[in-house]
Amino acid sequence: MTATDSIFSSEKKILNTIVAREDRESNQTESSNYNYWLYIFLCLLGMGGAVYIFFNKKKNGHVKYSENDWPDETYNILFEETQEKEKQEPEIEDLRELISLVQNNDKSFHLRFHEHFPSFNQQLLAINPQLSHSDLEYCALIKLKFDTKEIAQYKNVSVSSVFSKKYRIRKKLDINTNANIYTWMFNIG
The missing domain is CATH 1.20.5 (Single alpha-helices involved in coiled-coils or other helix-helix interfaces)
Structure with a gap:
């Protein structure tokens, strides 16, 4: 090398x-x-x-937000919604009680219904003062959204009797045949 x-x-x-x-x-x-x-x-x-x-x-x-996390108007809306829900809870319990009274065929149903919906009967009687107590009870059942079969079962009558009763109520209250009777009753009182 x-x-x-x-x-x-x-x-x-x-x-x-x-x-x-x-x-x-x-x-x-x-x-x-x-x-x-x-x-x-x-x-x-x-x-x-x-x-x-x-x-x-x-x-x-x-x-969950605290009061300070929201602008005032948003907090107020949420607060009002919460209060509204709290008010609805007793109303739901009242409706459950009314349904229970109907299912047990309790005679105090119509009285309790009148306490819960005080202007309902008055508005119906203002349309036709000739409505009977039975007519008013059927109207109350319709307002509570009981269908025809349920009404027949709880009133111990036939389905055709309920259809006839609903037809007579339509005539007495001048409810158009094209109108839904459940919606019409729901809008009263």
Whole structure:
């Protein structure tokens, strides 16, 4: 070996060392770029998941807000809706009681119905003062959305008798044959 060969071999070793170092640095740079993008992707994925969960809970009503979180008008609307729901609960219980009285064929049904819907009978009698107590009871059952078969069952009469009674009530109250009698009664009182 000559001196040139040893210089050439030294230069080759140095070049190989430099190239290897540059390759390592390049791999580290690519690795750090990969880690950087992976970190950004995971952060975005986490934030997206959090936003999705928040809006999903909000949509389903699971997110509770305090008074200070809402503008005044929105809070007032929510407060009024809550009060309205609280008022409806006793009304639902009253309706359940009325339905129970009908199902048990209790004689106090019409009296309790009149207490719950005080203007119903008055409005019907204003249309036709000739309505009988029986007519008013059938009207109350229709207002409570009992169908023909249920009325027949609870009043211990035939289905055809109920159809006849409904027809006579339509005539007495001058309800058009095209009108739904249940909707018409629901809008009274």
